[in-house]
Amino acid sequence: MMKWEADDLPKYFEAKEYIDTVLVPLIPIQLSNEADSLKLANYQKTLQIIAREAERDFAGRMLLSPVYTYVQAASYQKEQERINQWIQLLFKEDFKHVFFLTFDVKWKKEEKGLDGTLLWLPGTVIENYQSVLTKKWINEQTSQLNELIKSFW
Amino acid sequence: MSEKKQQVSRRQFLNYTLTGVGGFMAASMLAPMVRFAIDPVLTASTAGEMQAVVDVSEITTDPQRFDWTVEQVDAWYTSDVTHSAWVYKNENDEIVPLSPTCTHLGCSVSWAGNEDYPDQFYCPCHDGRYQKDGTNVADTPPPAPLALYEYEVRDGTLYLGQPVPRGGV
Numbered sequence: 645m646m647k648w649e650a651d652d653l654p655k656y657f658e659a660k661e662y663i664d665t666v667l668v669p670l671i672p673i674q675l676s677n678e679a680d681s682l683k684l685a686n687y688q689k690t691l692q693i694i695a696r697e698a699e700r701d702f703a704g705r706m707l708l709s710p711v712y713t714y715v716q717a718a719s720y721q722k723e724q725e726r727i728n729q730w731i732q733l734l735f736k737e738d739f740k741h742v743f744f745l746t747f748d749v750k751w752k753k754e755e756k757g758l759d760g761t762l763l764w765l766p767g768t769v770i771e772n773y774q775s776v777l778t779k780k781w782i783n784e785q786t787s788q789l790n791e792l793i794k795s796f797w
Numbered sequence: 798m799s800e801k802k803q804q805v806s807r808r809q810f811l812n813y814t815l816t817g818v819g820g821f822m823a824a825s826m827l828a829p830m831v832r833f834a835i836d837p838v839l840t841a842s843t844a845g846e847m848q849a850v851v852d853v854s855e856i857t858t859d860p861q862r863f864d865w866t867v868e869q870v871d872a873w874y875t876s877d878v879t880h881s882a883w884v885y886k887n888e889n890d891e892i893v894p895l896s897p898t899c900t901h902l903g904c905s906v907s908w909a910g911n912e913d914y915p916d917q918f919y920c921p922c923h924d925g926r927y928q929k930d931g932t933n934v935a936d937t938p939p940p941a942p943l944a945l946y947e948y949e950v951r952d953g954t955l956y957l958g959q960p961v962p963r964g965g966v
């Protein structure tokens with residue numbers, strides 16, 4: 645229930661002392677090739693579902709940040725600097741735990757330079773979000789992610 | 798000439814507006830019929846929004862978590878929202894459907910979520926705890942018991958409605 649939304653933010657400011665964790669989804673985009681664009685759009689949707697599910701479990705302690713979006717062909721080093729700037733300006737003061745959530749494996753290489761903990765999940769293109777299999781998969785991803793976050797608390 | 802043009806466009810504008818309103822009204826009149834057509838079970842329910850959650854035969858004396866998805870229509874878009882409940886049967890064979898939402902700040906609690914307290918609900922956010930019946934444990938952050946869902950059983954299926962908050966101890 646702590647999202648970047650006008651309904652939630654008052655709750656955040658009221659309970660600030662209890663909220664020490666922020667989750668920042670990192671989402672790449674591109675439009676140069678149809679197949680890859682489709683894949684990334686699909687990943688984006690899935691990642692947002694997983695982020696929201698995690699947020700649902702940890703609403704009282706975790707803020708779900710607006711998504712950080714970047715062009716896939718851009719320099720990851722530059723993006724990493726900008727991300728760190730975000731963290732410094734937005735979250736550094738009040739949040740003890742900063743997590744980045746992504747399907748983009750390229751962040752693995754930049755992991756050390758990031759001002760927070762990278763949570764990388766292997767992505768999968770989902771064709772039918774309503775299928776039992778998808779729900780199960782998303783459930784599994786979410787519960788693993790939640791276990792991981794809890795282990796840092 | 799230019800005045801005429803303006804009039805025309807004003808009438809056009811009115812036309813659009815009226816069509817818009819008409820279309821909107823038709824849509825809202827359609828909505829209940831659509832629901833009836835696809836889900837007679839739902840309309841038959843008195844509480845209005847009871848959702849089928851699980852077959853009663855799956856409910857044990859140990860709390861289990863069940864999830865279900867509801868399509869939520871907001872003014873601008875539709876989204877799927879997942880809800881959860883911890884459900885078990887107590888000694889009197891009554892179904893107890895508890896909301897997982899911690900009454901402190903809203904994280905989700907889990908049954909036996911902390912190995913030190915295998916017979917309690919545990920909230921990982923600030924170590925809140927609850928007894929099996931949902932009563933909050935004193936000296937942990939939650940100010941009130943877990944909410945209980947309105948429920949009914951029809952044809953062997955458990956239906957859940959809204960979580961009803963219970964007063965603090």
Ligand code: FES
Pocket residue numbers: 704705899900901902903904920921922923924925938939
């Ligand atoms: S939100 Fe459950 S103890 Fe704080």
